[in-house]
Amino acid sequence: GESVGLHLPTLSVQEGDNSIINCAYSNSASDYFIWYKQESGKGPQFIIDIRSNMDKRQGQRVTVLLNKTVKHLSLQIAATQPGDSAVYFCAENQGAQKLVFGQGTRLTINP
Amino acid sequence: NAGVTQTPKFQVLKTGQSMTLQCAQDMNHEYMSWYRQDPGMGLRLIHYSVGAGITDQGEVPNGYNVSRSTTEDFPLRLLSAAPSQTSVYFCASSPAGANTGELFFGEGSRLTVL
Numbered sequence: 001g002e003s004v005g006l007h008l009p010t011l012s013v014q015e016g017d018n019s020i021i022n023c024a025y026s027n028s029a030s031d032y033f034i035w036y037k038q039e040s041g042k043g044p045q046f047i048i049d050i051r052s053n054m055d056k057r058q059g060q061r062v063t064v065l066l067n068k069t070v071k072h073l074s075l076q077i078a079a080t081q082p083g084d085s086a087v088y089f090c091a092e093n094q095g096a097q098k099l100v101f102g103q104g105t106r107l108t109i110n111p
Numbered sequence: 112n113a114g115v116t117q118t119p120k121f122q123v124l125k126t127g128q129s130m131t132l133q134c135a136q137d138m139n140h141e142y143m144s145w146y147r148q149d150p151g152m153g154l155r156l157i158h159y160s161v162g163a164g165i166t167d168q169g170e171v172p173n174g175y176n177v178s179r180s181t182t183e184d185f186p187l188r189l190l191s192a193a194p195s196q197t198s199v200y201f202c203a204s205s206p207a208g209a210n211t212g213e214l215f216f217g218e219g220s221r222l223t224v225l
Contacts, residue, residue: 009151034212043115043201043216044154089153093212096161097142097205098169101153 003027004092004102012108019077021105023090028071032093035064035075038104039086047075049093077107085109113137117202117217124192124224132187132220134202141207143185144214147171147198154201160185161207192224 004025013019025033031052036044048059050066050073057064063076077084087106091099118133136143144159146169156169160179174196176188185204189196199221203214 032212041218043203043218044214045216046211046213049212091153091212096159097144097203097212097214098156098159099146099154099212099214100170101155103151103153 003030003100004033004090008105009103010106010108012110013080014110015080015082017080019075019080019084019107021075021077021088021090021107023073023075023102025071025073025090025092027092028068030071030092033064033066033073034091034093034099035062036089036091036101037086038089044089047088080107080109082109082111115202115204115215115217117200117220119220120218121221122223124189124222126193126224128192129188129190130192131189132200132202132222134185134187134217135183136185136202136204136215137183138204138206138215139182140204140215141182142205143179144169144203145175145177145185145187146201146203148201148219149198157187157200189222192222194224196222197224198222 034049035047038044050057050064061078066073087104089104091101115136145157146154158177160166202217
């Protein structure tokens, strides 16, 4: 069964605001998570990853937070831009590059 | 670099027909995989390969065959298409031993089975 799931299927934010996309997982032994972005008509694109020995990891305008106590992770996008419109997936890496994806959150940017 | 190339981009089949989705990568990646994506859902792993001559099943392998005779190519075969196989198929690759979970995905092949 599904080991990762997203909280909201859609999220709408104003341009320039921060976006927070949430994801929960069920297996407390899971130790490696990845966020992907999928634009319409394209394949998923890697954004950022985090391992269970970390609580937070930052990239360019993105931050991933991992709370192992409640089995929750989030992707924060700072100063959201129109180009951030996409579907965002969290995924668990189960080794040998095998990924288990959540259902995705569609992020819509309002001007 | 072309990256991961999938052909065809679109295909319509009748129930019972067979076809092969092609996938090629020019990055010399050891790992390759096939995922399917149904509407409103995340991707699910069909088959994967950790190197030439080695393949293994993923979460939803039934109805699909794969082979890996070269590092570059990883075709996905549907032997007898069924309407339940209507989906968008993504091929992905990655280097073995990489310290990230980054898979490089193709643009997808949209398959409709009537």
